[in-house]
Amino acid sequence: MKSNSVSQAVVAPYADALISLAQEQNHLDAIAKDVRLIGDTLADSVELTQLLASPLIGANVKKGVIESVFGSSVNVLTKSFLLLLVDRKRIAFLGEIVKEFKALLRVIDQVSLAEITTALKLSRAQEDSIRDRVKAMTKAKSVELDITINPDLIGGVIIKVGSQVVDASIRGQLRRLKSSLTAGV
Template sequence: MKSNSVSQAVVAPYAEALMSLAQEQNSLDAIAKDIRLIGNTLADSAELKQLFASPLIGANVKKGVVESVFSSQVHSVTKSFLLLLVDRKRIAFLNEIVSEFKTLLRVIDQVALAEVTSALKLSRAQEDTICDRVKAMTKAKSVELDVTINPDLIGGVIIKVGSQVVDASIRGQLRRLKSSLTTGV
């Protein structure tokens, strides 16, 4: 837990600084696109995450990797930001900074993040229905779904938006039924 708070104390100021700079430069859309690209690249490459996290690899090597991987694909502000993270020995927190930036972007754009756990892959119509219900719940302009498949649910979905959880899974219904039967005895 302490590690998480230390990490957040490092992550939040950098994400907020990048957000402020993006807004000042009127390049929020371009930098948001860059951040999504960086997040996807990190998600697809465990090696890149390990390289950035390793204290044994020098700053010059990390800067070279930033240049070769991102230089031609990202806005100059984003590239400068990545190089600054290397200089300040904060590049190991890049994945967390990306996540925090996306959170700040959702607040600005009034987008609700719904973490959906489903027993099966959802159809487009089911995703649209969930989006509509989350919009009604949160009064957000739009909804971003983060869908995870978990066959242990048997059927149905669990939707988490912020601190609110809606358990419409068969496993949850069985658990509630069991609880009501055992407390009623």
């Protein structure tokens, strides 16, 4: 079994359980907000991610950190879930559980995720234009953008929605031009 499939076997049940419990208790919006906060906090703090993943740090220390970082800012259900992950020695998978939860939430809310790679920061108008095009392409109610800036593209944009990829980058155009020129030789 590959490590990715092992982590998926761990991650999916916990994300499913959290989303199911949130729906049953009519707290889905609050829990979703908490999960976004947790994801943002983990993304902003490499130290926190490393601490939670470390097998050398005891459960009580991890619970204390969770209490101090998220204690009053998250729903009681969310905090209980985090403490359960510590007890079950699954807290190292928290970042992946957050991603899986967000993916499940997008399915429930009929939201498409568009992964955007661009050479420069996009303006609000450009983001809205991409959202509108992806919405038309996927028939989703709304579109969430995950934007990555990669100066190697030179210019333009690459849009990935599910398995569909639209490469409108200058680098992609140059690559296609090169292959068409060398194909004729």
